Amino acid sequence: MQLQEFLNSAAQQHMVVADSLAFGEFQSFPFTMNPHVRNNEVTSVTALFKVAGTLPNKVFSDLRKNLKPLGSLAYQGTDKSMILFTCAGSDADLWNKLTMGFTQITQCFWANGIGVPQQCPLCHNGGCDSLAFVGGYVPVHASCVQNQAYGAIAQAENNRQTGNYALGILGALLGALVGSIPTVLLMLFLHMISAWLYALIPLGAYYGYKLCKGKMVKGVVIPVVVILSLLMVMVVELTVTYISVGREYKWWMSVGEFLVRYFDAMSFGDIMMDIGMPLLFTALGIFISWDQIRRSNIDIETSADLTLKSLFRKNAGM
Numbered sequence: 001m002q003l004q005e006f007l008n009s010a011a012q013q014h015m016v017v018a019d020s021l022a023f024g025e026f027q028s029f030p031f032t033m034n035p036h037v038r039n040n041e042v043t044s045v046t047a048l049f050k051v052a053g054t055l056p057n058k059v060f061s062d063l064r065k066n067l068k069p070l071g072s073l074a075y076q077g078t079d080k081s082m083i084l085f086t087c088a089g090s091d092a093d094l095w096n097k098l099t100m101g102f103t104q105i106t107q108c109f110w111a112n113g114i115g116v117p118q119q120c121p122l123c124h125n126g127g128c129d130s131l132a133f134v135g136g137y138v139p140v141h142a143s144c145v146q147n148q149a150y151g152a153i154a155q156a157e158n159n160r161q162t163g164n165y166a167l168g169i170l171g172a173l174l175g176a177l178v179g180s181i182p183t184v185l186l187m188l189f190l191h192m193i194s195a196w197l198y199a200l201i202p203l204g205a206y207y208g209y210k211l212c213k214g215k216m217v218k219g220v221v222i223p224v225v226v227i228l229s230l231l232m233v234m235v236v237e238l239t240v241t242y243i244s245v246g247r248e249y250k251w252w253m254s255v256g257e258f259l260v261r262y263f264d265a266m267s268f269g270d271i272m273m274d275i276g277m278p279l280l281f282t283a284l285g286i287f288i289s290w291d292q293i294r295r296s297n298i299d300i301e302t303s304a305d306l307t308l309k310s311l312f313r314k315n316a317g318m
């Protein structure tokens with residue numbers, strides 16, 4: 001079954017189709033279907049149920065065992081309110097497996113008092129009037145989704161027109177500097193290093209770039225954040241060494257003299273030894289914030305657009 005056939009078939013079953021995802025409800029439980037395509041053929045589908053409450057561990061593992069012949073059951077990451085069901089197959093066989101799996105899963109939800117989230121994830125109030133894809137396919141207020149999505153699109157458009165690279169880079173530099181302060185303080189006063197604090201450097205650079213209205217273009221934001229973070233690690237190393245030497249020997253030489261002596265005394269290998277661990281931690285910080293850092297204007301618009309396309313109005317007071 002090709003992707004388009006799969007999506008057409010989903011639409012015939014009254015699901016909402018947006019991009020390559022399908023959204024629907026089974027026994028009142030909203031779900032997202034994400035078909036996986038190989039060589040132009042849909043080979044498997046992962047369905048996501050976002051529910052209110054969590055299944056007891058024993059119930060979940062029993063359910064997983066029972067579903068084995070149909071597919072695999074898992075949580076999305078560590079979030080036990082996000083339940084993923086993946087099954088492989090082709091054509092009618094795939095749809096049959098999905099239906100049988102959904103029947104068992106939703107019966108298990110009912111039997112264990114697991115319900116559908118009642119609060120809109122955007123305003124945290126009840127009385128939802130629609131469904132939309134916000135992390136999972138969940139009850140929302142149509143107005144909340146529209147406000148947020150159109151707001152994000154307008155902001156991205158505004159950034160495209162008025163965003164400025166120079167201001168962004170300046171902001172990233174200030175942000176990285178602010179982000180490095182906790183690391184420097186911890187080293188000087190407690191003689192400790194913390195991986196998590198190093199991770200603040202790239203985050204600081206990213207938010208500095210964003211706050212100073214830097215143009216959000218992937219090819220610029222990522223290198224700016226990475227290069228400035230690495231530079232800042234070197235600055236932190238130099239600052240801490242300078243102050244340590246000053247305190248130890250009561251000798252506060254000029255910064256220029258210090259730099260000459262430092263690079264004279266240290267070989268490239270020595271420097272790498274000293275900043276190897278911090279570099280690793282900073283890389284970890286970049287890795288942690290990667291999803292955030294790589295979001296360009298286009299990504300923001302694409303995801304806002306998907307949310308709008310997934311919006312399905314129901315009667316008030318769901």
Ligand SMILES: [Zn+2]
Nearest residue numbers: 120123141144
């Ligand atoms: Zn709302």
